[in-house]
Structures are given as structure tokens and as C-alpha cells.
Amino acid sequence: MNNKNLLLYNGKFITLSEEFPEAEWVYIKAGTIKDIGWGDGYRSYGAEVPSIDLKGSTVVPGFIDSHVHLMESSLNTLSTYLGGATSIEDILEVLTTAKEEKTEWGDMIHCIGLEEIKLRENRMPTRWELDQVVKDRVVWISSIEYHVSIVNTFGFRLLNLPFNLSGIERNEEGVPTGVLRGRANFLARKKLLGITSDETRAKGTKKLFKNIITAGVTTINAMEGGFLFHDRDALYVHKNLHKFPIDVELFYQTTDVEKVKKMKLKRIGGCIFVDGSFGARTAALDYPYADDEGNKGTLFFQKEEITNFIMKSIANHLHIALHAIGSGAIRLVLEGYEAAKKEYPHTTSIMRIEHFELPNQDQIELATKLGVILSMQPTYEYFWGGAEKMYETRLGKVRGKRTNPFATIIANGGIIAGGSDSDVTPINPLLGIDTAVNHPNSQEAISPIEALKLFTINGAIALGQEKVKGRIDKGYLGDLCILSKNPLEGNTKEIKDIQVLGTIKAGKVLYLSSDIGVEGAGSC
Known part of the structure; x- marks a missing residue:
């Protein structure tokens, strides 16, 4: 109609x-x-x-999803799902079936949704194990949060990664196992997404938008390009904005301010990775991981680098969003935003932190004072929160109860915009609302009306569109x-x-x- x-x-x-x-x-x-x-x-x-x-x-x-990887989610509609795998045997069984089916990604078999923490071997499969099933074409497995890739030998040779690149997992003899983390994962994803055609992207978006629309979503924030993805994704979205059935607000995940200005975009960033993820043990913490003694995660930027980027973005009147999960990364971003506020006290640029999963009280108060919008994903708690789930395993019982502190943030006057981080979790605002209301830590649960605001008016505020979206009102x-x-x-x-x-x-x-x-x- x-x-x-x-x-x-x-x-x-x-x-x-x-x-x-x-x-x-x-x-x-x-x-x-x-x-x-x-x-x-x-x-x-x-x-x-x-x-x-x-x-x-x-x-x-109409619901607003404030954090979607549109092209990744679209391509994943054409991929093989491994979310139910609890062993390497399960993975190989799925691959055996997948290799006999016609793949919509050409010759590549792409698998998604794998959670290392669910595997009884407590490790990822090696390329030699994948070779037992598929030797003659690329097998590429992405972890659920995209921070780990696993390829078979065919895929590893195609990637031709620098020998000394950090993140290439090796066995006791120093031979690469096919498991790629950190910078090795970033480069592998960039290469593999780079050989993906725009025809394949179009096929995926057509399927995905059907799911988005039936979820009641009328606006999404599309986080495209950058380290973990490919700039072709951002360019494809930009080129096709007028063709999409709902509003797609593009966040170009680049630090190239001049390029964003030339494209006449209002926003920069999204998942500009200041740190990594809890699943991959690369989110930057103040204290070591509970299940990896001595490891406090990774910061991918120095303080000066991130502050200079923030300053330049705000000087050019761009809205900016940065990925920060652990308190170590959150501190770095807030220090940059605080410096920018002092330099440009009257700026109208919207400053956001994407994820904000494990802040401390001082950081919550500072974010609120600075007017930083917190773009968070309630469904993380549905999948990873609570006893014996991923948060508790990685962080321990005490810190595991401090993740995604919605009630504390709202009590301090903070604004939370709700999102899915699709395809990490599904585009399903009602699940997000439900999870925020039924937070595994009851002290951080919020009321249904506050939870509804996360995916409506707060999402509009996060875009600077609160006068035209997020409410049902005249005008x-x-x-x-x-x-x-x-x-x-x-x-x-x-x-x-x-x-x-x-x-x-x-x-x-x-x-x-x-x-x-x-x-x-x-x-x-």
C-alpha cells in the first residue's frame, strides 16, 4: 500500500x-x-x-534499532548457522551438509554464530579439522561477535597474511592453526568481504529487510565499513539509501573525516574499535579476565589517537560514535569527549558510546555530565547474562552482575538508545524490551515504559531526530x-x-x- x-x-x-x-x-x-x-x-x-x-x-x-551491521546481517541471511554447535564434531557435521548445498555466496562456505564458550573442547576448530570436510574451496567461520575467524587451509592460503601479523594463532610447532584473532581477524574479514560481490549484498538486503519490517522497525542505524568489515559495505549502503523501505542512518566506520565530509554524511564512527569483545577476551578491563589470568584485554588506539579523532570530528560538526565495551576503553573515550567539550563547549555534535557494557560508577556519572548517548544492546543480557553464562565465565560472579547497568544509568540521568548489534543478536526490539525489564540482575532491571523508550524516543534522540520520530504526536x-x-x-x-x-x-x-x-x- x-x-x-x-x-x-x-x-x-x-x-x-x-x-x-x-x-x-x-x-x-x-x-x-x-x-x-x-x-x-x-x-x-x-x-x-x-x-x-x-x-x-x-x-x-515505530521501533528504532540504534546499532545494526546492515550489510553483515544481510550477508548472514545467506550463511550457515553454527549457533547450536556444542562441539567440533557438531561443526564438522554442519559443514558436511553445507558443502552439498548450493551456497548463495558463490564458492565460499560462510558459517556464523559460533560461540567458543559453548564448545566442550574449550577451543576453536583448527584448519586441519575443517580440511577433513572441505579442502577445495574456502570455509570461513565467524564467531558470534565477529572478533574471531577460522578458515580452512584453502582459505588461509588465499588470505596470504603477513607471517608476523598479530592474532594468528599457532600450534606448539609455530604453525598457523587457521584461528585468527585481533588484527589478523580484521585483515582476514576485510579480504574475504572484499571479494564479495554487490549482487550478493543486494540479495542479502532483500531478505533481511523483510525480517526488519515484520519486527516493527522503521529506522535503523547502519554501522558500515571499517576494521571488522569492508568499506564496500558503507559505499553500497550510501549508494542505495533511497531504495531501502525504511530509514537507514549511515554511520561510516572510518577515521577519515575528509572522506565522510566529501560524502556529505552527518555521522562518523559506529564500531570504531577502541577495544574488542568479552567473548574474544579482548575488551579492555581494569583487572584480568576471570578465566585468563594476566589478560586485561586490548586497546586498539592510544589516548592521543582517539582524542585527536574526536576533536577533528567535532570541529567538522559531525556526530560521532565509538565502540567501547570494557572500563579501560570507556575511560579512553570519555577522556576524549571531555577534552572535546572543553574545546568546543557549544558543539551540537552528538557524542555516543556504543555498547558501554562494563562501566564503573564514575564513568556513568561522567557520561551523563557530558551528555554522551549510550547506545546499548539489552539482548546481550538475554544471551550472555546470568549464572554460568558468558559474562560470568569471562568476568567472574561480581563483575558478571555489573554488566549493562540500565537502571543505574537511568537513575543518574543518562540516556540509553536500544539496539541489537545485529547480527550478533537478532533485530527484535520486543526481545530487547523484555530483557531490559527482566535483567538477570534485578537491581538493573527497568520499567516497561523506560524499556520502550530505549527503542523509540531515545533512539530518535541518539540521531538528533527527536522532533520528528520516537513519539506519536502531531507533526x-x-x-x-x-x-x-x-x-x-x-x-x-x-x-x-x-x-x-x-x-x-x-x-x-x-x-x-x-x-x-x-x-x-x-x-x-
């Missing part, structure tokens, strides 16, 4: 507007909300436009998500089970369940 004029009535609208938090109908004209109200006031518009009888359904602002875009139940009422542990019945982008119906139909103009 391409008409951007639409009337929705007989519903319960959670507007997030301070003036009127609820409504029963909304009239959208030319993509923007023209009127909103209660009772039968909508009838004066009924003869003009197509209409939807919501039959009592709940409507919230705002007609970006709406129709739900089967009210997420603010009932059993909070069932929020993730709520169904998305419809997605509307600027008055255009992108998805509508068969339970709700569009009526012809004048029928209401």
Missing part, C-alpha cells in the same frame, strides 16, 4: 507524548501525523483516506508499530512473545497481519 495518507482507529496508542500519553485514533497525511484523538472524532476524515480498524490493538511509535512522522498486546500491561516476562501485527513507515503500510485489514476510503 503506497498511499501515505492513512487513518487508524479503534486502538490504544501509546504516544510517549507528555501532553497526552494515550489516544484511540491517528490521522496521517502526506506521511506526517496530522491529527490524533479519542472517541469518534476520526469520522470527519473517514471519507478521505484508506483506514485501518485496529480492533483494540496497541500501537507504539511527527507516521512511523507506527501495531502490537497484539500492550507491553506496559500484564506479565512482563511475556513481552517478548507479543506479536507485531503491522508496520507503517511515514503513513505507508509496509506490513500488516491478516488479522487486521485495510478498509477502503470512506468505509469507516
